[in-house]
Each structure stands twice: as structure tokens, then as C-alpha cells.
Amino acid sequence: MPEGHSIHRLARQFTSVFAGQQLSVSSPQGRFAAGAARLDGQALIAAEAHGKQLFLEFDNELFLRIHLGLYGAFDFGGDETFRRSSSIGAPRRVGEREIADDGGEPAYAGPPPPKGAVRVRLTSDHGWADLRGPTACEVLTPEEQRRVLEKLGPDPLQPRADPREFVRRLSARRTPIGLLLMNQEVLAGVGNVYRAEVLFRRLISPWRLARSITQEEALGLWNDIAGVMADGVAAGRIITTLPEHRVDASIPVPVSEAHYVYKRQGLPCRRCGTEVAMTEMAARKLYWCPSCQQT
DNA sequence: GGAAAATGATTAT
DNA sequence: TAATCCTTTTCCG
The missing domain is CATH 1.10.8.50 (Helicase, Ruva Protein; domain 3)
Structure with missing residues (x-):
């Protein structure tokens, strides 16, 4: 995995590109369809990391808890705002390095068709994030989130x-x-x-x-x-x-x-x-x- | 084409 | 301690 530093980078990335925006949430793979429906259309309030856990807080007081496990990873894409980082998580191809965007692409025209087993896709007006292979991906109430946090060192x-x-x-x-x-x-x-x-x-x-x-x-x-x-x-x-x-x-x-x-x-x-x-x-x-x- | 490996964690035996 | 889950990439035949 993706140790804690990667998750803190993810929290930062989500905050910078999605915070305050209304998101479409779906599960192209289907395994998270029910959870996605509870978040779909809500605005992202905040993204926070605690150790290897990422929490996305939504406007309806629900949290999306994500744990990448050994080989989970996010891919990002979108307009200029998104070009800085296109993949954070498990190593892909170049050692442990995150894949840098090549730039020079045509104007952003919405997310591409999902490739492979995309558990969750989050989409704003300006870009998208695809999650593959996480160990955990679940919707939590504030109370449930608190219980997860208090267990962690x-x-x-x-x-x-x-x-x-x-x-x-x-x-x-x-x-x-x-x-x-x-x-x-x-x-x-x-x-x-x-x-x-x-x-x-x-x-x-x-x-x-x-x-x-x-x-x-x-x-x-x-x-x-x-x-x-x-x-x-x-x-x-x-x-x-x-x-x-x-x-x-x-x-x-x-x-x-x-x-x-x-x-x-x-x-x-x-x-x-x-x-x-x-x-x-x-x-x-x-x-x-x-x-x-x-x- | 198939196996192995990978920065993880939980559950069963 | 072993089995299990989740997905992609790399390496080997």
C-alpha cells in the first residue's frame, strides 16, 4: 500500500479539487452501488486522512471510508485543475512513483468510459476520480466513523x-x-x-x-x-x-x-x-x- | 496465457 | 499460523 503518506496526499488532492462541490457518485463495477446511491448528488465537505484511512465527508452527514489495502489506487482526470496528479495509491509501472500527467491533451470533455473494475467513480463539473481494488469502501454515519477513529493509534x-x-x-x-x-x-x-x-x-x-x-x-x-x-x-x-x-x-x-x-x-x-x-x-x-x- | 507479487488487514482454525 | 479478500502489473514460458 500506499502507506500513510499516500493517504494524506489523497486527502489533499480531494480537498483541492472536490471540496465544496456537488459530486456524482456511482459504482461502475456494481459492488458499491447501494453505498454510492446514499452519497450521489451530495457536496463534499472535507477530506481527511487518519493513518491509512481516508474519510470523505459529505453534506448529508455521511462519511465515505476508504482503505486502499495492498493494491488499491485512485486515478484522477479532468480539466487544468486536475492535471497535477493523475494517480495516487499502489505503485503503477514506474517504481513507487505516482504517474505524472503528460499534459498536452485535448480540452476536458467529461470522464472516459470506466476501464477495469472501478468500485467508485466520483465526478464533479471539472473532473473525476476512479477507485479500484480497495480493501474497504463503505458509507458510515458520524457515530460509526467515530468508532473507527477511536480504535486507531x-x-x-x-x-x-x-x-x-x-x-x-x-x-x-x-x-x-x-x-x-x-x-x-x-x-x-x-x-x-x-x-x-x-x-x-x-x-x-x-x-x-x-x-x-x-x-x-x-x-x-x-x-x-x-x-x-x-x-x-x-x-x-x-x-x-x-x-x-x-x-x-x-x-x-x-x-x-x-x-x-x-x-x-x-x-x-x-x-x-x-x-x-x-x-x-x-x-x-x-x-x-x-x-x-x-x- | 498464467502465475507471482505488491507499501494491508480481517477472520477462521 | 493459515486462509481469504480485492486488482493490476510484471515476469516467465
Whole structure:
């Protein structure tokens, strides 16, 4: 997926192109037809992200909750306003990069016929958004939305988030830190890439039990996550390496230089040269440097 | 043409 | 721990 940074970009995109506008909502694929009917014709009040969840709030006090899962993605199109970003979500073709619009197209003449399994199509006077492959796509009442939110841990991308809440949810647990960073009830927004990268950056072993993580280490993790994910929001991709750890100094950062350990098993650690290791942890691939991350 | 993989999460055993 | 869901792209034969 699309980790938290992608969802915050989506919230921003929806706000900038759809907020305040009346939307047609449909489900070309048919699986969300009933839900779409409850939102069709309403104006979009706001778009907000909490971790990996996107909430679209409509004028009739209903929320559309979307979770992209592993491979969900939105495609956008429309007039000039829409040309900045045409795809946000799961990686498509060019590494993890969002696909840039080529520009130079004829004047906007309405949305194209849906291609593939489009769960939801949102259309305004100026453009459209197609959603494919989400894990979750459902209409919620304010009460139902509140219940979803209160389960989630704090989201480091939200200015109001409280790092002490993260520390509290970690404390005393006999669970490896590598597992808890992926647990959305502990911390909302981190996925497999940021999990591996941030543990490396803080030189912490993924197997350290949470109860052995000091408050300083936990706050160090929090701050690093907040910083690196904010960079992800700005760049539209995950880049965690520091310039001094890149061989190729070109800008933009090539895919091959963007990560310390994620998908680098067998390659030399950028910091110490030891081979990066990989194993499965709870059915997800875990990458780490056995030398830099001993404790 | 078919299998595998992908930045995820829930439910069942 | 295993099975299941959801969709597209990439890689292999």
C-alpha cells in the first residue's frame, strides 16, 4: 500500500479539487452501488486522512471510508485543475512513483468510459476520480466513523497527534517492536517500508520487545517517522536515505538509492557493508541489517 | 496465457 | 499460523 503518506496526499488532492462541490457518485463495477446511491448528488465537505484511512465527508452527514489495502489506487482526470496528479495509491509501472500527467491533451470533455473494475467513480463539473481494488469502501454515519477513529493509534502526520499516546500503547508489551510499528492500533500510518526503514535509521533491532524500548527511543522513533513521512507527503514517494549514504547524488533520487534496507536483501548495507537480511515476520517481509541493528 | 507479487488487514482454525 | 479478500502489473514460458 500506499502507506500513510499516500493517504494524506489523497486527502489533499480531494480537498483541492472536490471540496465544496456537488459530486456524482456511482459504482461502475456494481459492488458499491447501494453505498454510492446514499452519497450521489451530495457536496463534499472535507477530506481527511487518519493513518491509512481516508474519510470523505459529505453534506448529508455521511462519511465515505476508504482503505486502499495492498493494491488499491485512485486515478484522477479532468480539466487544468486536475492535471497535477493523475494517480495516487499502489505503485503503477514506474517504481513507487505516482504517474505524472503528460499534459498536452485535448480540452476536458467529461470522464472516459470506466476501464477495469472501478468500485467508485466520483465526478464533479471539472473532473473525476476512479477507485479500484480497495480493501474497504463503505458509507458510515458520524457515530460509526467515530468508532473507527477511536480504535486507531495516533497518526504522526497529524499536527494534533500526541506522541505520549504512542509511548503508552507500546509500553510493557512483550511484542517485538517490528510487529507493533505495523499495528494500526499502536501507530497509524506506518507500513512495511517505513517499518523497516525507520528501525534501521534508529539502529533498533526489529526483535526488541516493546517493553525494552526506552521512552527516549520511542520518542526518537516517533520523531523520525513524523519527519520521514512528511517528506513522503511532499515528494509523493518514500525516500529515507540521507545524502551521505547515497552513491549517486543525482536529483531526483533514483529508486535504487531511496531505501536503506527495504527490498535490499543480499546487498551491502549503506552504513557498514554487511549484507542486508530478509525474513518473514507475521506473513510480511522484514528487512534489516544484522550488524547495525543488533539491539 | 498464467502465475507471482505488491507499501494491508480481517477472520477462521 | 493459515486462509481469504480485492486488482493490476510484471515476469516467465
